[in-house]
Amino acid sequence: TQLLEQSPQFLSIQEGENLTVYCNSSSVFSSLQWYRQEPGEGPVLLVTVVTGGEVKKLKRLTFQFGDARKDSSLHITAAQPGDTGLYLCAGAYFNKFYFGSGTKLNVKP
Amino acid sequence: GAGVSQTPSNKVTEKGKYVELRCDPISGHTALYWYRQSLGQGPEFLIYFQGTGAADDSGLPNDRFFAVRPEGSVSTLKIQRTERGDSAVYLCASSTLPPGGEQFFGPGTRLTVL
Numbered sequence: 538t539q540l541l542e543q544s545p546q547f548l549s550i551q552e553g554e555n556l557t558v559y560c561n562s563s564s565v566f567s568s569l570q571w572y573r574q575e576p577g578e579g580p581v582l583l584v585t586v587v588t589g590g591e592v593k594k595l596k597r598l599t600f601q602f603g604d605a606r607k608d609s610s611l612h613i614t615a616a617q618p619g620d621t622g623l624y625l626c627a628g629a630y631f632n633k634f635y636f637g638s639g640t641k642l643n644v645k646p
Numbered sequence: 647g648a649g650v651s652q653t654p655s656n657k658v659t660e661k662g663k664y665v666e667l668r669c670d671p672i673s674g675h676t677a678l679y680w681y682r683q684s685l686g687q688g689p690e691f692l693i694y695f696q697g698t699g700a701a702d703d704s705g706l707p708n709d710r711f712f713a714v715r716p717e718g719s720v721s722t723l724k725i726q727r728t729e730r731g732d733s734a735v736y737l738c739a740s741s742t743l744p745p746g747g748e749q750f751f752g753p754g755t756r757l758t759v760l
Contacts (some may be wrong), residue, residue: 543688570748579650579737579751622664625688632702634679636748637687 540564541628543637551645553615558640560626561608569602569609574623583611596631598643616644648672649753652738658758659728667755671740678721679749680713681737689737692727695721728759 541562550556558646561571566618568587572580584593586609597620599612609626621644627634651670659665671678678698681689691705693752698718710728715721725732735756739749 541688578753579739581751582748585748627688631690632694633705635691636681638686638688 539544540630540635541626541637543624543626543640545640546638547641547643549643549645550616552617552643556613556616556642558611558613558624558642559608560610560637562628563607564630564635565626567607569604569606569629570627570634571600571609571611572625580625589607598600612641616642618646620644650738650740650750652736652752652755654754654755656756656758658760660760661728661730663728664757665725665728665757667725667757669723669735669738669740669752671719671721671738672750673719674749675740675742676718677741677747678715679739679741680721680723681739683735683737683754685734692723692736713738725757728757730759731760733757 541560544559568585570585571583573583574638585598586600589604591602591605597614601610624640625636627636652666652725657665680692682692683689690720693700693713695715695750698715710726712722714731737751737754739751741747741749
């Protein structure tokens with residue numbers, strides 16, 4: 538059972554385009570994290586958001602935590618081929634993290 | 647400094663056999679997590695250690711799965727009587743500030759049960 542639903546599952550875009558990935562749940566999380574995972578490697582943390590309504594920017598990436606702390610979005614501006622990978626959201630709930638099923642992004646040059 | 651390491655990187659075994667997967671966390675990290683990631687899915691929580699004790703093992707699928715961390719550092723995930731459905735990538739992560747702190751993941755062990 539996935540507590541977190543991510544959409545879209547797959548995204549293939551051209552270099553320079555913008556995109557948004559969504560992470561939704563009916564549960565409230567104490568914090569939410571976004572990771573990027575490359576094939577054959579473990580996920581690498583991009584950002585942690587804690588406060589409802591919080592917005593964090595990391596270069597061309599903008600992360601938003603919903604006011605009710607149930608959902609989040611990741612927006613990438615002017616995507617580059619180096620952004621290609623699996624993007625995962627993970628919500629902290631008591632002692633553990635629940636991961637979404639991921640969004641596989643492919644940015645074509 | 648060294649990151650989280652996992653051995654072996656790949657393990658192929660036959661149905662019914664016993665396997666052990668090892669995780670070396672980042673030195674000084676008190677929290678250690680095990681996850682299982684099936685193809686096309688996100689990591690699924692298995693167990694969380696705080697120090698030597700299992701603080702939460704609610705994600706272990708059944709009693710064939712067991713994990714230890716006897717000295718509060720290295721951890722071993724043990725799977726008895728392996729089944730084909732156990733095939734997945736097993737990920738280990740360590741952290742200094744659980745829960746909610748940054749987790750540092752190892753590269754995983756790919757387990758294939760024939």
